[in-house]
Amino acid sequence: MALGYLNLPWTSQVLAYNDEETPEKLSGKKMLPIAVVDGQSQNESLEIITLIDKKNSLSNEVWGTTDATLDELGSWVHNLGMPYWVWSPEFDTASRDYFIAKKSIKRGPFPLLAKRRSEFEKPIQMVLQRLETQITPFWKSPKLTIRDIGLAAHVWGLFAVPEFRFSQTWHDYLMRVKAECRFDYHRDFWEKP
Numbered sequence: 001m002a003l004g005y006l007n008l009p010w011t012s013q014v015l016a017y018n019d020e021e022t023p024e025k026l027s028g029k030k031m032l033p034i035a036v037v038d039g040q041s042q043n044e045s046l047e048i049i050t051l052i053d054k055k056n057s058l059s060n061e062v063w064g065t066t067d068a069t070l071d072e073l074g075s076w077v078h079n080l081g082m083p084y085w086v087w088s089p090e091f092d093t094a095s096r097d098y099f100i101a102k103k104s105i106k107r108g109p110f111p112l113l114a115k116r117r118s119e120f121e122k123p124i125q126m127v128l129q130r131l132e133t134q135i136t137p138f139w140k141s142p143k144l145t146i147r148d149i150g151l152a153a154h155v156w157g158l159f160a161v162p163e164f165r166f167s168q169t170w171h172d173y174l175m176r177v178k179a180e181c182r183f184d185y186h187r188d189f190w191e192k193p
């Protein structure tokens, strides 16, 4: 999203979730995303953005207390979304099994997560309602900032949850962020048969 917003040229490669070797070789850790910028590899999103955003167009300094809001939202979105994300074209059988085994340790069995769906959906709707008043038309800002990249990236995960309904304000907000960021991430991949 940051690369698109800054209109920088980039290429991207989707790694299988059970590919430990490639990320470990590139950055010493099994964690994505990894960006290789001018031959230097970095796997913290905010650090990557600092490296590429030479003119601070994304107003890095406004990040502030964003982390706390995103952690709160993220934990519910992960519990709600994970049982559905594993059925996206991003996964094959081996990577799906690996993901479920790893994530079940912390979150419990996926069938149980799916049964508890309304427990996670309610707090998500409450947080989304609370934040809605701060969309002006970007998060606490008339122009897109780094906060929107963090927020939209979290909320985006809900698109894969069947029958999850966004309010008109949220739908418009996500489309606005998508347009500003030229966000068309791996359309080829997501639409593969």
Ligand SMILES: N[C@@H](CCC(=O)N[C@@H](CS)C(=O)NCC(=O)O)C(=O)O
Pocket (backbone or CB within 6 Å): 030, 031, 032, 033, 043, 044, 045, 046
């Ligand atoms: N602090 C990192 C966190 C990145 C992160 O949590 N990545 C997840 C995927 S979204 C990951 O690769 N986790 C390792 C794993 O699940 O095996 C950042 O902001 O870039």
